Every structure is written in structure tokens, then in C-alpha cells.
Amino acid sequence: MKKFFFKGRFIFIPLGIAAFVSLAGLAVMGLWNALLPDILHVTTITFAQAVGIFVLCKLLFGFGRGGGRGWGGGRGWMRHKMEERFKNMTPEEREKFKQKMREHGCGPFGHRGSHPFANHNWDDVVDEPLKPTE
CATH class of the missing domain: 1.20.5 (Single alpha-helices involved in coiled-coils or other helix-helix interfaces)
Structure with a gap:
């Protein structure tokens, strides 16, 4: 049993996750308390609230599998x-x-794959200077 906990990576994964969440919570708390009370007139937050905000944002917006995907470039295997x-x-x-x-x-x-101006006859447009409106 001792080999399982110390020989492998089992013990380091939870410690790494806890360290990352703690550092992220400190960053969120520091940025929130430095910026938002002056800008939005909100109260300062505690470390536990900052970790909660961080976890909530991760749940709502994803866990970051890389950036720059946009709407069409994300699924490389499908492309x-x-x-x-x-x-x-x-x-x-x-x-x-x-x-x-x-x-x-x-x-x-x-x-339908059509641009709004695709079928417009541009020969009908007369090159006249614009009249000023009053």
C-alpha cells in the first residue's frame, strides 16, 4: 500500500490541484479587492469567496482546453x-x-449562403455627390 501512495503520482495530483486553486483564489481575491471596489463600488471579498468565484467561473465558462478556437476552428480532428x-x-x-x-x-x-448585396446591380448606382442635410 505504501508503494501506491508514494511511488506513483497519486499523492501529487490532489496537492497540485489544491495549490493551483489556492493560487487562483489569491489572484482573484487580490484583483477583485484592488480593482472592483473603486470601479463598481462593491465590497471586498474573502479568500473563500474568491475561490468560490473562481470555481463558479470554471464551471460556467469551461476548464481551458486551449484558446483561439473561435466558432469554426476548434475541432481539429473533425476538420x-x-x-x-x-x-x-x-x-x-x-x-x-x-x-x-x-x-x-x-x-x-x-x-442560404447568400450575401445581402450579392444580387444587387451596382450599375444602377449613380455617382453623384451627397447633398448636405439641414
Whole structure:
């Protein structure tokens, strides 16, 4: 039993988590107490409240699996899978696939894949100077 606790990483994982949460709580408490009472006129918080705020934010906003994902770039494995599938399609299959995606609102400009000005006839626009309004 002694080998299980001290030989492996079992004991270090809970200690590391506790140390990280403690440091994050201290950072939240310090930043809150330094900034928010003067800016938003709120009261100062204790260490326990700061840890609670930190844990709540982690539960609500995620546990940080990397940044910069945005709306379309997050699932790298899915993007790779779709690229492979797209490469193996014939040109007819590609056009059919693109058309289906446009019909389902997955085009580059939203629903039906059309830009609001895509079908506008710009030849009708007259180059006249703007009249000042009064």
C-alpha cells in the first residue's frame, strides 16, 4: 500500500490541484479587492469567496482546453476528417455537397449562403455627390 501512495503520482495530483486553486483564489481575491471596489463600488471579498468565484467561473465558462478556437476552428480532428472526405470526392459530388450545405444555412454568409448585396446591380448606382442635410 505504501508503494501506491508514494511511488506513483497519486499523492501529487490532489496537492497540485489544491495549490493551483489556492493560487487562483489569491489572484482573484487580490484583483477583485484592488480593482472592483473603486470601479463598481462593491465590497471586498474573502479568500473563500474568491475561490468560490473562481470555481463558479470554471464551471460556467469551461476548464481551458486551449484558446483561439473561435466558432469554426476548434475541432481539429473533425476538420481533418472532413478535408479527407472532401479530397476523395469527385467534382460532381463536391458541388452537390456544397449545394446541400448552402441549403442548410452553412454558407459563408449565413442562411442560404447568400450575401445581402450579392444580387444587387451596382450599375444602377449613380455617382453623384451627397447633398448636405439641414
